[in-house]
Amino acid sequence: MLRRDTQFDVRYVAAPKLLKVITPEELIEKGARVCAGQADFDDLILWMGTGNNYHHEQLMTLPVGGFLFQELAPQYSACGATILASPRDPEVVQPGDVIAVSPDTNVVRVVYRRGANSNLLFMTDRCNSLCLMCSQPPKEVDDRWHIDENLSLLDLIDPGSEQLGISGGEPTLYRDGLLAIIRHAAATVPEKALHILSNGRLLSDASWIADLKRLNHPNITWGIPLYADNAKDHDEVVNAPGAFAETMAGLYNLQRAGQRIEIRMVLSKLTVARLPEWAHYVFRNLPFTHHVALMGIENTGLAKKNYAALWIDPADYQIQLASAAHFLDIRGLTVSVYNLPLCVLEPTLGRFYRQSISDWKNLFIDTCQSCSAKQACAGFFKSHSTRWQSRNIHPLSPKELETLQGAPYEVA
Template identity: 75%
Template sequence: MASSSVTERPSLCWLPGLTMLRLDTHFEIQNVATPKLFKVITPEEFVSKGTGSCAGEASFYDLMLWLDESSTGNLEQWLSVPVGGFLLPSYPDELVSVSATVLTNPKDPLVVQPGDVIAVSPGSKVVRVLYRRGANSNLLFMTDRCNSLCLMCSQPPKDIDDRWHIDENLKLIDLVDRGAEQLGISGGEPTLYREGLLAIIEHAKNVVPEKSLHLLSNGRLLSDSTWITDLQIVNHTNLTWGVPLYADNAADHDNVVQAPGAFSETMAGLYNLQRAGQKIEIRMVLSKLTTGRLPEWAHFVFRNLPFVHHVALMGIENTGLAKKNYDQLWIDPADYQAELNNAAFFLDIRGIAVSIYNLPLCVLDPVLGRFYRQSISDWKNLFIDACQSCAATHACAGFFKSHSTKWQSRNIHPLSVDDLKEMQGAPHETA
């Protein structure tokens, strides 16, 4: 039963050098006839690279020039360049004769920056950022549909036909930057659009082979063995599947995902991924329903899925369905440190890589610091006032932007430099 108590919001803060930016904002928008993606670049990048600023096939009409105050002296000249659009801080008189798409007067001028890939649609003032240059959390979003209904789902599924995301993602891959980085693929459940997903994986392999792909899936539809051949044909060697397994038994797992038979389907899907030669990450969201048998779960993973290359133990994101199911899910992380310690070290000493995601560093047993990752995506990451004097903010995941005191551990406290020295930090990964 969901809790009916009033949620108290803590005092939030954005510490120096740490910025939480939205992935959309409002603009005044002119000349948009159809949905369109643009790569935003400066005049300097346009002159030096042109369409070479994009990883794949692109034309000048896929580019949007970023014309800030430094460009006003040559504004008329820049507005004559045959590109797809222009982004300006305000609406000057010279725009009267421009037929290209024009974005002006942003509600938040920091949201869209040079290097970003944005999406605009007719009849809407909302500009979505689909790719942010330098971000740690760029994502190819597949669908809002899902065949499970997890109790802690941060983005409750919708029963809609949103296949248009497939073409959007294929175009997005063409417009991103070249260079090594990770691109996520998520939903919803991406495998619901099987042919589209395979096309996206193959296109990414051909256009940006240097980028790793991390694909989140519940694995249920992968129980169909015909996926094995399809994945072998695509043969993306830099792809990892992140698949959640919430228990060492069917009853508990199926309860968490609210889908009878899901445990058997996911296990079959994991074995099919292994047969297809795929890299596999097992994901566990830490809650009241999952932490009690965490050591037994770790034994199950080692004995039944010894081929997995990584296990992610993840704090819960307190949004979406998690808020509705608070009473079933919430457990103070301070109360499952023994189980977390047992599971993490059991897997680690047996050669399975382990990471701990989405928890504030101060709630962990210091011996678990070696497994810790600064994991929360930059666009939804924040710190609270209690973090102001903490020495670990550069290494800590902090909190989700949906954080409230209702979901806050009693062990939240600032760490000193000496405290931090007890923990071994780890590279930046997103979850």
């Protein structure tokens, strides 16, 4: 499990900037073509490795934007390019990553990780809801700078097929910026699927339909949460009166705009009792849904504050979960179960299970070490505590694992 940032000795950074970490071999083979979009040598920072001093001196004559050392030799300190050296955690930044540097801090953020299963474009800390289980409580700030950063990031990431998330906060709060990012993604990395997380409320404005129809991206999915089959319960979960009606209107507008839709349900004490009724509601009212995601709760952010209202042992809602999943599956909707340890599932749910927790967020506790399912299980969020742990956590034997059917690797 890797963090997304670490401290460096940072020198010669004049302004906030994104840089693509590249090895000398990649530079020789591809140059700036290692990036998916428009980039030049000034956008690259060269990974210096642990070569000898003469080798480093030769490399530092190259006209790149910077040089990254695991250690810093004194004779290189007068170089005019950006220098990053002596990372506190040398595992965090690796070749292929895109990093954010700033003159105001010695913290270097990884904003894109080569080979990760959870790369996303973060839009904003703002949100127009206040969900009881929000893992990242919203802030009332003007952070439109994320728009320009994401547009630059799309140019620097690796080419090739993968899924990119777009998330917040609520991305639709910056409507023009979101549309610009989707357009730029279509032009730069059309081979990459986009998965946009939104509460759908602002999409109730019908003028979105024309804007979305004009987008020329071949593969977008909108992940929209619907926490109940009725307005009272949904609005209680998201702490916003009128949200249910707005979200439903937004879903219908997405359908009119020809968008692919995923309905998301976070499983908690407030939502699981009516899961079968909720599944019926989704099928009757949103039959155009492409995917239904049934998700365990992430025990961080506001979820900690609202523990008493939210926590229910997953062992106690397996009947309702199985009823909802099988009901939707039989009727042709694709269903996935996310963010729960495999050992707590009712066995027939194994075919819906996804190893979903992002690679930089997940962990396995001591009980898991002898489990036969570690390679297939999502494990726990790094925020895990025994307070949020099911009584049914146990190592699965090979025979128990045989009763569960595997499923493709996906990210929640």
